[in-house]
Amino acid sequence: MIRIEPDAWREMVAHAGAAYPNECCGAMLGSVEDGQKTVRIALPLENAYEGARERRYELRPEDLLRADKEARSRNMDLVGIYHSHPDCDAYFSETDLKNSCPWYSFVVLSVRNGAFDHANSWLPDAEQTKAEREELSY
Amino acid sequence: MAKILIPTPLRQYAGKQDSVELSGATVGEVLSALTTQYQDLRRQLFNDEGKLRSFVNVYLNDEDIRYLQKDATPVKDGDTVSIVPSIAGGSVAAPPEPATDALSKDEILRYSRHLIMPEVGMEGQLKLKAAKVLLVGTGGLGAPLGLYLTAAGVGRIGIVDFDVVDFTNLQRQVIHGTSDVGRKKLDSAADRMREINPFVQIDKHEVALSSENALDILRDYDIVVDGTDNFPTRYLVNDACVLLRKPNVYGSIFRFEGQATVFAYEGGPCYRCLYPEPPPPGLVPSCAEGGVLGILPGTIGLIQATETVKLILGIGEPLVGRLLLYDALAMRFRELKLRKNPECPVCGDHPTVTKLIDYQQFCGIPKQEAAVEQVFEGDIDPVEVKAKIDRGDPFVLIDVREPHEYQICHIPYAKLIPLGELPKRVNELNTADEIVAHCKSGMRSAKAVDFLKKAGFRARNMKGGILAWSDRVDPTVPKY
Numbered sequence: 001m002i003r004i005e006p007d008a009w010r011e012m013v014a015h016a017g018a019a020y021p022n023e024c025c026g027a028m029l030g031s032v033e034d035g036q037k038t039v040r041i042a043l044p045l046e047n048a049y050e051g052a053r054e055r056r057y058e059l060r061p062e063d064l065l066r067a068d069k070e071a072r073s074r075n076m077d078l079v080g081i082y083h084s085h086p087d088c089d090a091y092f093s094e095t096d097l098k099n100s101c102p103w104y105s106f107v108v109l110s111v112r113n114g115a116f117d118h119a120n121s122w123l124p125d126a127e128q129t130k131a132e133r134e135e136l137s138y
Numbered sequence: 139m140a141k142i143l144i145p146t147p148l149r150q151y152a153g154k155q156d157s158v159e160l161s162g163a164t165v166g167e168v169l170s171a172l173t174t175q176y177q178d179l180r181r182q183l184f185n186d187e188g189k190l191r192s193f194v195n196v197y198l199n200d201e202d203i204r205y206l207q208k209d210a211t212p213v214k215d216g217d218t219v220s221i222v223p224s225i226a227g228g229s230v231a232a233p234p235e236p237a238t239d240a241l242s243k244d245e246i247l248r249y250s251r252h253l254i255m256p257e258v259g260m261e262g263q264l265k266l267k268a269a270k271v272l273l274v275g276t277g278g279l280g281a282p283l284g285l286y287l288t289a290a291g292v293g294r295i296g297i298v299d300f301d302v303v304d305f306t307n308l309q310r311q312v313i314h315g316t317s318d319v320g321r322k323k324l325d326s327a328a329d330r331m332r333e334i335n336p337f338v339q340i341d342k343h344e345v346a347l348s349s350e351n352a353l354d355i356l357r358d359y360d361i362v363v364d365g366t367d368n369f370p371t372r373y374l375v376n377d378a379c380v381l382l383r384k385p386n387v388y389g390s391i392f393r394f395e396g397q398a399t400v401f402a403y404e405g406g407p408c409y410r411c412l413y414p415e416p417p418p419p420g421l422v423p424s425c426a427e428g429g430v431l432g433i434l435p436g437t438i439g440l441i442q443a444t445e446t447v448k449l450i451l452g453i454g455e456p457l458v459g460r461l462l463l464y465d466a467l468a469m470r471f472r473e474l475k476l477r478k479n480p481e482c483p484v485c486g487d488h489p490t491v492t493k494l495i496d497y498q499q500f501c502g503i504p505k506q507e508a509a510v511e512q513v514f515e516g517d518i519d520p521v522e523v524k525a526k527i528d529r530g531d532p533f534v535l536i537d538v539r540e541p542h543e544y545q546i547c548h549i550p551y552a553k554l555i556p557l558g559e560l561p562k563r564v565n566e567l568n569t570a571d572e573i574v575a576h577c578k579s580g581m582r583s584a585k586a587v588d589f590l591k592k593a594g595f596r597a598r599n600m601k602g603g604i605l606a607w608s609d610r611v612d613p614t615v616p617k618y
Contacts (some may be wrong), residue, residue, distance in 0.1 A: 001244070025230055030145060031396070056228035059201065061195045065222050069147065072156070077146035087231035089339075096227030101193040101224060103147035103182075118332055118340075124180070134241045136313065136336055 002080065002105050002121050003039040004028070004138040011042040013116045014108060016084035020114040022053040027067035028107065029076045037079045037105060043067050056095065057083050078138040080105030080121070087112055092122040092131040100124035105134055151178035155533030165198055166209030168219055170286050183221065238268035238293060245337055249291055262451045267293040267337075268448045272296050274347060274360040274375055276327040277443065278425065280367030281313035281391050286443045288331040288338050292450070295331065296359055298342040299323045306618070310432035346370055349494035350376040361449055362385040363442055367424055369416045370497035376401060376409035377494055380485045387445050388437040392422075394431050394466040396438035397475065400445050402485065406458040411479040416501040436467055448564045457553045513590045517586070518598045522573055528579050529549050533572040539604075540584040545577065547615045549607060557582045560589060571592055576600035576607070578618075 005079050008026070008028065015024045026048050030039040045067065049058040066084065073077045081104050085091075090110040094102075098107060110117040121136035139159045145151045152158055153176065160175070162168035164307055176241040185191050196203045196222040203211045213219070241249065241263060252266075257491055268293050273280050278301045288293055303314045303324045311323075318326035322343045331340055343355055348364075353473060356378050364375045364386055372390075379386035385403040390396065402408045440461065448454045461474040461533040484491040537552040544554050555563050557577070567573060573595055575583040580603045590597035600607070608615040 025225075049228070056226070058226035060225075061222040061224055062200070063196070065197055065200070065220055065227065068143070068220070068222070071146075079146065085228060085255055088229045091229075093227065093229055095229075099224070099226035101225055103145055104225075113582070115371075118328065120336060121187035128193075130228075133244075133337055135244050 001035065001135045002039065002109070002130070002137075004039040004042075004136070005030075006138075007136040009138040010038045012082050012107070014113045015044045016109045017040070017114055021082060021086045022045055022109050023049075023055070023084050023086060025057040025059050025081065027064065027078055028080040028082055028105070029067070029070075029071040029074065030070070030079045032077055032079060037135040039079055040076065041074070042051070042082065043070060048117060050119065054086055059100075076110065078104070080107055082107040082109065084109045084111050089122040090118055092120075092124070096122070097124055097128050097131055100128055102126040106131070139215055140217045140219055140530050141174055143169060143221070145221055145223075148179060148182055148221070151182060151478065162213055164207075164209060165196060165203050165211045165213055166451065168213055169196070169209075172204045188228060193223045193225070193360045194493045195220055195224050196220070203256075208273055214336045222537040236343070238264060240264075241267070245291070248335070248337070252291070257453050258451060260317060262453075264289060265452075266291045267451050269451075270294040270296070270359045271362070271446060272298065272356060272362045272366055274371065275365035275367070276311070276313060276323045276364065277301070277307065277365060277367065278361075278391060278430065279439040280327070282314050282436050282439035283363055283365060283443050283446075284327050284331055285334060286440060287446060288335045288340075290443075290447055291335065294339040294341065294359075296343055296355070296357065297324060297327055298343040298345065298347055299327070300344050300346050306426075308433050310430065315608070347374060349496065353382065354380055359384065359503060361385050361387060363389075363446055363519055365389065365439065365442070369422075370503060372409060373416065373500060374494065374497045377484050377491060380408050381493070387442045387449070389435075389442045391425065391430055391434050391438050392426055394434065396434055396464045396466075397461055398438055398441040398445070398464070399461045400449070403449070403458045405478065407476045407478040408482060408485040411482045412461065412476055414483070416481070419502045421441045428546040437464060437466070457607060458513075460564055516598045518574055519601055520576075520611050523576075523600055523609045525606075527573075533574055534567065534585070535565075535574050535576065537604075538575055538583050539579070540575050542604060543618075546618050547604060547608075549576070549612075549615070552576065557586055560586055564590070564593055567595065569596075571596075573597040574600055577603050579603040579605050 025045040028039040028043055029041040045063045047053050047057045047061055048060045049056045068078045085108055090108040106122045107119060109119045121134040122131040123134050124131040139161050142158045144156055149156060158169045160168050162171050183194055198211055199218055199599045213259040221460050221550055241527060249263050253260060255575055271287060271292050273283050276297050284564050303318045303323055303326050305319055307314060313330050314326045316607050323334050324344050362379050362384055366372055376386055379402040388401050389398045392559055424559045459476050461476050463472045480487045481577055533553045537554045538549060538557040540556050575586040577583040580601055587599040605617055608617050
């Protein structure tokens, strides 16, 4: 279960809309208690993919390290990663899976014609062979 | 001593600490010391060959060790070692089909009340997850259908609609809320459904189902549920289901009564076996014309939802060959036996309908249904009627609606003569007077004008009825 607080959610949706038609990406900071994840802050990060950013994204590890430091300084945790899928559904694609990490929740936002459509959260496994859907609320 | 920062999800393997202080001359030694002390961490960071997993990057202070001396990078006192995953992705590759051979932990919890019944159980819930159901319409019937089939865990639900939510929908279309007025019904319904159950895949088809697109849309689904309110679409859905051999879970509602059955199911009858010919246009009023008890579509829609789930699970006795009739006022259910008609033009022994036809034409509806907007000889605009009243022009304005509609709203100057009473009350009118007739939207008053003209009156129809009057002349007049 992952719950995204309204301010963080607004930030994520706005980021996904502003980046359209490109994919956006960012980090989600918050807390984990008894398996219940709560996202309090969305931290937009740069899509560092060199190429067609309409269909791909890449997070710089340096940026993720910065996000982790930011979380620690606020007494929070890095809970997950979000990114957008412009003009397609919020599935966890083969590309997403092959470049994933099992430690975090991956929230995918579907953006159609620049407007938010729907979102899902995914939990990939360590072997990068499959991702389970996680309950998401916002 | 170097400090190793532990990412949140890995702290459970490191004694719940967010950092660990360890000594070692190189990064490799520090990591080795870490995974010796915390064995479970090893599996998280290294693969079976003992190499760092592909997504794991190690940073010494702010530098990636790949660009330093890798494992052999020397470590000084006070250095910080960070474990950072590399993450990328994108929508470029097609989505993997959702697994329908297993339920996740969250799904097991969610469907617990199904899973503990042997008639459903894990096997049945997986059948529901693998099922693909198309809902034609997200109106009165589609609303309860969408809510409950989503909650039940039907894996993929397609919804077909091109309408927008308006205030008159809210009395019965419970999938939409007050704040959804003005939104596309598809968006409003899909949001609500995702909120109920994020595990369900929702396909939005923003089209009017037609002979051109119906087969392509229906083809992807196992079961089609008909929640439409008009005859052309009903025949279209029926014929497409028969041609594609897919069950058609049917429901219809009117005022206080409803019907439900399953058509086109394994040798059972189809809609045309029951009604070979459509009624003449205008004979059977729609809900917009005749009204409907708001709760009625809930009852009928949930009978359709129940039959859909039974078909998916393969349990119980399906409502095939039986037409269930429901009377809300008497609170009685009755059943009529339905038989497959061997002469049926679409599902009979020698079908003559082997592809989709023009259903508007079949139902006798003129090509341009938008003829409501057409200006007929002698039509008068509400603004002009208002001007006539204000000028004191001699004319008689008659309201041909029903008394209970007159109670909702009326134009002060108008005299109420319901359409049905017009023939016997025609003597209340004078052939010397000019007469203007109005109703709710202009259909009934057109009939009244037609009747009056034949009886020798000079009569004109107020275009658009009292709805147009509210729009154009007096916005304080409520619309219904």
